[in-house]
Amino acid sequence: AQSVAQPEDQVNVAEGNPLTVKCTYSVSGNPYLFWYVQYPNRGLQFLLKYITGDNLVKGSYGFEAEFNKSQTSFHLKKPSALVSDSALYFCAVRDGVSGNTPLVFGKGTRLSVIA
Amino acid sequence: NAGVMQNPRHLVRRRGQEARLRCSPMKGHSHVYWYRQLPEEGLKFMVYLQKENIIDESGMPKERFSAEFPKEGPSILRIQQVVRGDSAAYFCASSARQGLGEQYFGPGTRLTVT
Secondary structure, three states: OOEEEOOOOEEEEEOOOOEEEOOEEEOOOOEEEEEEEEOOOOOEEEEEEEOOOOOEEEOHHHOEEEEEOOOOEEEEEEOOOOHHHOEEEEEEEEEOOOOOOOOEEOOOEEEEEEO | OOOOEEEOOEEEEOOOOOEEEEEEOOOOEEEEEEEEEOOOOOEEEEEEEEOOEEEEOOOOOOOOEEEEOOOOOOEEEEEOOOOHHHOEEEEEEEEEOOOOOOOEEOOOEEEEEO
């Protein structure tokens, strides 16, 4: 069975500092990994995905994530945080062996960027 | 290209009433997924449908909940005889027929059962 762990409920970072939001996963086949962001009272917005290829994936709004197969991790990063990045971030995985299978989400990490 | 649309955005029902949530996928998308989000929690998969077919309903409660995606019209998530525990945000997502792509989410329907 697939699973995702986001070990931090909350991450606080000062504006302009680099940020990291952690994610580890478990999947039986090849992992397809995703990051989504949710602003208050809104749906989820897609940030980036890893399917295959380069381990460093670049996404929207300056975010990037690094796929690490040996550590089964897919941490989200940004070199310089903005106050507007404050939101709820979800990591998700699905098994790449199957077709359009459902995503399994982590519980989310609330990012707070302080001016 | 309009995104995934859900309506209503907010729905209030008394215990015992029925709730009907609608989802129109993105144009060209034939795969629809329903998720439920409880306060301060992640999204939990409920059901996956393609046109006229339920592909995976492993996350949906066996009683009171049903879903459909007819040949014409939106996908419907129906909750009969709602209880307070059904209060949550319900999100619909869609993906394209082919590809390994991401799911695009609608804005959600926030159901409150009083």
